[in-house]
Amino acid sequence: MGISTRRLAPVRPTIARPCGATPSGRGTDLCRLVVSVAALALLAVAVPAEAHQQGVSYSEISFEDGRVRYDLTLSNHDVPDADTDANGVLTDDEILSVFPALRRLFDRAIIVEAGGARCPLSLEDFSQVTGGGGVLFRLRGTCSDEPPIRVRFGLLALAGSDGYDFAKIRWRDRLEERIFTRDTTEVVLDESGGVRATVRRFFLLGVEHIATGYDHILFLVALLLVSGGIRSLVGIVSAFTVAHSITLALATLEIVTLPSRPVEAVIALSIAWVALENVVFDRSAGRWRITFAFGLVHGFGFATVLRGLHLPSRELAASLLAFNLGVEAGQVVVVLLFYPIIAAIQRAPQRRAIVGVCSGLILAIALFWFVERTFS
Numbered sequence: 001m002g003i004s005t006r007r008l009a010p011v012r013p014t015i016a017r018p019c020g021a022t023p024s025g026r027g028t029d030l031c032r033l034v035v036s037v038a039a040l041a042l043l044a045v046a047v048p049a050e051a052h053q054q055g056v057s058y059s060e061i062s063f064e065d066g067r068v069r070y071d072l073t074l075s076n077h078d079v080p081d082a083d084t085d086a087n088g089v090l091t092d093d094e095i096l097s098v099f100p101a102l103r104r105l106f107d108r109a110i111i112v113e114a115g116g117a118r119c120p121l122s123l124e125d126f127s128q129v130t131g132g133g134g135v136l137f138r139l140r141g142t143c144s145d146e147p148p149i150r151v152r153f154g155l156l157a158l159a160g161s162d163g164y165d166f167a168k169i170r171w172r173d174r175l176e177e178r179i180f181t182r183d184t185t186e187v188v189l190d191e192s193g194g195v196r197a198t199v200r201r202f203f204l205l206g207v208e209h210i211a212t213g214y215d216h217i218l219f220l221v222a223l224l225l226v227s228g229g230i231r232s233l234v235g236i237v238s239a240f241t242v243a244h245s246i247t248l249a250l251a252t253l254e255i256v257t258l259p260s261r262p263v264e265a266v267i268a269l270s271i272a273w274v275a276l277e278n279v280v281f282d283r284s285a286g287r288w289r290i291t292f293a294f295g296l297v298h299g300f301g302f303a304t305v306l307r308g309l310h311l312p313s314r315e316l317a318a319s320l321l322a323f324n325l326g327v328e329a330g331q332v333v334v335v336l337l338f339y340p341i342i343a344a345i346q347r348a349p350q351r352r353a354i355v356g357v358c359s360g361l362i363l364a365i366a367l368f369w370f371v372e373r374t375f376s
Helices: 028-046 092-097 099-109 155-159 195-212 214-225 230-252 260-280 287-307 313-347 351-375
Strands: 056-064 067-074 110-114 117-119 122-128 135-142 149-153 164-171 174-180 186-189
Touching: 056 149, 067 110, 092 099, 092 122, 099 110, 099 122, 099 135, 099 155, 149 164, 155 164, 164 186, 174 186, 174 195, 195 214, 195 313, 214 230, 214 260, 214 287, 214 313, 214 351, 230 287, 230 313, 260 287, 260 351, 287 313, 313 351
Parallel strands: 056 164
Antiparallel strands: 056 067, 067 135, 110 117, 110 149, 122 135, 149 186, 164 174
């Protein structure tokens, strides 16, 4: 991988100092350059204030006896213009007040075709999800099951949202899982398909989840800042991988489940803890242990994506494995992208000061996320 195996000399825990000139005058420019590049990189991944749960919806589409059933579950804050008092909770009256507008919106944004003919869908009724976590809208219409089946979901594109709609499509004794985004708005089903297509979709979802999971990226960067030699780096990354794989499987199989809100708050706290360790202790020895512990929590965060699909057992194993492999591939890319910067920091004369500045930025961002996820 082109990574140096040179071991770093142990450094006594001290308080970080700002960049300054060495006795020879060298190192100052490098110090400032690395601080600037690292800070910009950290800020770039930290701009979005939330990671999971933004614009996430669920579609269940089934074809049976000449009819199509389309059940769409939206979170409360994704029902347009319904939360008039902005308290995050929807009442039946608030939903009814926007029901005609929702009918018109769904008619434009949700299109189902079979055999080249459009299936007319009508929004019939709704019910609130237990616990106030969202609203289930029921759309019904007449429809054949002749291929090709074409489903278009354009709500995310119309709203300009970067979220996801996780769709389950039941057709002719088959169950297909697809993911709609702002850019991927249409899926076509015919007699082809199978496990290979499912594995590809969920692998790409895992990669994309890491690419847009800014809290997970920041956690990895915080770990890399004080990673020590190559053996320590491999141990840290392996511990994180094993840990989140365990809880991802347990949560997706619904053996162990935790509410998403406290999980997201603890993920932010884990980032803050690692950043604080960087500032106070500046050590990598034994860090794999704390990485493993926090990795268990991050696994529950990853599982939020898959758990909502309620995948059947015949598709679950392939989907779970593909998603986890995608997460690992994304994780490797993050390490490869940031390692040259980290290696430059480790070689800099003012390494301790740079680590302190970068860790301080990470700590501030993580604490902001923790407060937001706990009290908002």
